[in-house]
Amino acid sequence: MRPDLHLASNKLLIFIILTAALLLMFVLNLVSGSLMIPVADVFAVLSGHAEGISESTVTIVMDFRFTQAVTAAVSGAGLAIAGLLMQTLFRNPLADPSILGISSGASLGVAILLMLTGSATGSVLVLSGIWGSLGLTTAAFLGAMLVLLVILFTSHRVGHIVSLLIIGIMISYIGGALVGFIKYYSQKEDVYAFVLWGMGSFSNVGKSTLAFYSFSVLGGIAISLLLAKPLNMILLGERYAANLGLSVRRNQWIILFVSGYLTAIITAFAGPIAFIGLAVPHIARNLFRTSEHRLLLPTVVLTGAILALFCNWVARLPGFDGNLPINAVTALLGAPMVIWIIIRRRDTYQNDT
């Protein structure tokens, strides 16, 4: 019993550290930016004792930074979960939320919207005001859901799950090609707007939509937390899973749906954020050296939120003049992390055939 006990206290310690890191990152996001706000002021604003603090500070902390930090945390957690589900479903460490072409569907939706409004009005309507951002979100969500529906429909018609992976990648190419056509025939301003959207941002979610967005993503995450048992069985392979009493097709469908839904909603609001979905599951597995999903799922939620907050913090560091593109930061920070893990755990990745 002793080693198990030791292990249990280790697990608890890691969870405490992760929670502390999450809180620290969250506060850092509120403090830091083009204007540094003292920690004491931030806490005063958060606890509702804002007497003597300037109006603009309250607005910056609550309306901008708090909203953005929550968006980052929720998006990071959701993308990381979507990535874990894809990696387990396809039993492929390279799978990520974009692998089924869902984010490419979102891109296509946005590109079509930009082109239509651009040619209709001759101006870059979508960039301005609340209708613009709502339009972008809707277009991206519709595009993503369309691809998800195609994938879910196809999933019943393919013999093996790997075929679905190939179909997803092909859909990505088709989406990319269509986007290429649209870009070619679009005006410069529209293309620039599209490029901006494609870099991802946690600042698109406004104060008014924050609650809706957060609950939509947290709902998907909550469902995924209930999938630990089927996910574990799928690690053994479809046939072993079936022999253990798993209704394989139905569970694959549920996993596809949850992962696709999370990717669609997050991409719609934050743009195609790369890398978090790929990197975080690797980091989480390495933390506990386990593939047990009852442990992995909550770890991935915490780590995803931490990494997204960290990237958002780096992107808004003073000197970067507002916002660095979040996609550049996630890859720049995430890639070396994964390389480091793989080299450090060389022994684990051996004998893998």
Next chain:
Amino acid sequence: MSYIVDIQNLEIGYFKSGEGGIPLLPPLNLSLNSGSLVGLIGANGSGKSTLLRTLSGLASPLSGNIFIQGKNARDLTLDQKAKSISVVLTDTVSDPYLRVVDVVSMGRYPYTGFLGRLSPADKQQINMGMEVAGVSALRHRPITQLSDGERQKVMIAKAIAQDTPIILLDEPAAFLDYPSKIDLMSLLVRLAHHEKKTILLSSHDLELVLKSADRIWLLGKGMQAVEGMPEKLVLSGLIGSYFNNTQLFEEPDDLDLVQWNSDKQVIFVAGSGSRAKWLKHALVRLGWRLGKSNEHAQIIYVKEIHYEYVKSDKLIIQTADIEALLQALGAENC
């Protein structure tokens, strides 16, 4: 006598779009006794894997019925099947973070609730599975770092944890070196004879299966399946006819025989030739020790056509049928 698995007019094969079911073999009528180790042999492409997949419910039969513990397999739920039949497949588990104990623990999933939480009884069964399969010492090792033989034993430990009366194994001895093969088969013999598991395994290794299995199912492409005692099938020449190459195996030498257990007494076989050799083969397989001289109390004389079994100078049976002889021997010594 009711069988634990009873196959009636079962057609196995695959479905081809536009043409429907393509059967691999004539309809099968076979059955398994509880606590027996049965070897499924046949040339490549004779349908061994398909039969195992069909029996475990991973593939659909084209027609016919499978009865598992008296119930038609069509009427069993996924959950009931998971508690009746466990499988050891050729699929490799390749996740580098799965440890031995994780894999074995999944054998308990049919018994756990929605989240897969393990009860103390589940944990006991998991430990028992690893103990019996001899992989307790490997429990914290990643499954990807094990040898092929160790991996097979881990999957068998998972099957034991799954606590099913029936275990089906697809080519468990493939890729193993000789000592690992013997190690694996002695585990399976023990599971069948001591834990009363019903075990059906397919194998390319004819010699190994003949040495260990209680019964043989013989499949050949497009041929009627044959069932019987290993030595009897060899002596009747049937095995040779199911493989293209008749010189597939040599007659067993006394030194090659593997004693899986030696819970029975000493017996002396008087005679020589092919029939004597295969008789010794069967006796050793069944746990007898071979005596060196006719001073022992029990002797079997191998004559030109028949066998004579003599116990304490009294003739017990005279028969030409090796199966009847061994039955009499068993009845006399139980």
